[in-house]
Amino acid sequence: MTKEDRLEAKNPSEKFLRMDRIPHIWCPGCGIGTVVTSFNEALKKSKIDLDDVVVVSGIGCTGRVAGYVKLDSFHSTHGRAIPFATGLKLANPNLNVVVFSGDGDIFGIGGNHFIHAARRNMDITVICVNNFNYAMTGGQVAATTPIGANASTAPYGNFEFSFSLPYLAEAAGATYVARWTALHLRRVTKSIQEALAKPGFSLIEVITPCVTLYARRNRLGDGLNLLKYYYDKSVIEHGADTRTLDISYQGKLVVGKFIDKEKPTFLHAMNEHMTKILGDKFVKYGE
Amino acid sequence: MKKVKADPKGVLTGSHYLDGDYAIAEGGLAAGCRFFAGYPITPSTETAERFAERIPSVGGVFIQMEDELASITALIGAAWGGKKSMTVTSGPGFSLMMENIGLACMMETPLVIANVQRGGPSTGLPTLTGQQDMMQAKWGSHGDYEIIALSPDSPQECFDLTIEAFNLSEIYRVPVFVMTDECVGHMHEKVVIPPAEEIEVVERKWYEGPKDKYLPYKLDKDGIPFMVKAGDGYRFHTTGLTHDERGYPVINAECQAETIPRLSDKITDNADKIIMLEEDQIDNAEIVVISYGITSRVSIRAVQLARKAGMKIGTLRLKTVWPFPEKRIKQLAKKIKAFVVPEINYGQVVLEVERCAAGKAGTYHVPHMGGWVHDPNDILNVIKEAAK
């Protein structure tokens, strides 16, 4: 670094990131880094002890997040971030466990784990960066690809129906569900803050540009264009019926906080139930 | 290695009439296992059931996961969360666990998996016995690594060896398999559980140095890195990618060349300490019958008959199957005429015996396709053939 480049102040991100691993591997114009900044901001604002926060990722472009955050962090296998997080949370209930991964990872190969963790109301926060395709492997069609969009394994356009993540999450039992685009910086931050504070299973879907693959293949311009495009297409409808949240190719994107409700978590329910049935014989766990 | 006395909360001291599956659960609890994640599968389910019943009054968590992929991964998470953790399964579930067994090896995570084997492949013989996953235990996940596999031949040994499995997994930071089978799993026998103060359990190799100096994969003198748990302020990272001392991914041939051999060497270099064998009348034997698990008990009859007929038969029972007792078998091969290896499969561990015998002694397999144990006469006939 030349003298002129040397900075007189410290980058506030340094508190949250493994600077010895930056620059990250993400493409120029990729939105994942922006979502990470929103996450860092949420950590800062929520004032929780960073020693108690754990990030678990699966495999994929977003799966690399675990490697960059300066927290206890685990880069697990494809699709398995949620059961990994479940083990961590149950082993040490004091932890604030965050799963940070992509749509292919969480809802493609790992979909079964998602619905079951939501059903049990496992107290974890899932941040899903949805870029509508399998990016790390070269832009293949995903469970989230809208009908009509192009992907390397759907060269004539996708004709499969896709998941609506908030609808799926609500149906499975999640207690907090929000969707934003990456450009909704402060709203993403706020949702993450709320989810971190929420005892229960939370999903924050962040629609994020994949500039190198999804944007290029679908002629949606560069990262800047796509970031703006998603933002412009979005309409905020807090509390919207999750049955109405399907994403169509180039259609409007309903964003907002859809679900925020109270329900006992897995551990809470276990402790209550066992106390009721077993009385003194039960050794309360983690409370 | 720090040995402590077992936590009495998990130890059901006394004489019990238990099946092997239950004894595995009791062994786990006695060893300090406080996290169990599993998925029902015959003939192993009773272990999970026992755990579900017992854990609420011991203090810990039982969770029935959505599948075996989730079970094994939750175990890895729980181990990094600071708990001793275990699961139980059988063939199809074992197959589903394979990818994340690789993750456990790569992240060097201590945990225990019991496999109550049944006949395969595929759904095979869900309710009937087999010893067909022995090679899978060693080779099932992709890439090069070593694991430890023990094979109990009775409910008592299910209890004893499950404790041993936990201890080995903590010493070497590796998944350890308790490879039993349907017969032993469902066999009821007397199981004596000693008082807690007579049970030695190995504590995790916790790091105790300064926080900012911690490197998750910096080797200690014994070649095994120290461990910490999530939430203790170390802010560490670990990954299934090939990684350096810091746990950071390094995707190149050099780092691979440094990492991979040590995952295997930490086991093979310590094989002498890990391997448990039971030998009988081996000193002037001409034929040595090598067996493990339920087949060892069936072999006893064949060996008795052969000895009665005046043959010099020794027996070698593998309580540890992996790492394989190469050294001992190589020694014996120089002195004896032949090995006879009965096992309930179409030829697995016998291949290792043959490799170690290296033509210096004959190797005879006594296969059984599963569903039932050998007829002792079938083993006897092969012994006779080997003696010719």
Next chain:
Amino acid sequence: MVYFGNIKPIKGKVHIEKNRCKGCAFCVEYCPKDVLEMSEEFNVKGYHPPFVKDEDACVYCQLCESICPEFAIFVTIKEEEEEGEKGESRP
């Protein structure tokens, strides 16, 4: 008469870590006050980083910091300010 209305006390500074930038222009596009502009120069990685073109116009809203996917630009504020600072109407 001296008019102070347009004179803004210095409350902060925009820092750009040029060599970390990948030239995506997110910051330039979304700065509500058009403070930033992409430069012609190349950084070590061959990207064009932004530069502060009009420091006086900056309202230190930190939006550039929040949007940068490379953690390459950040703002330091000298005085603590109320939340809901100007410029927050944008994303």
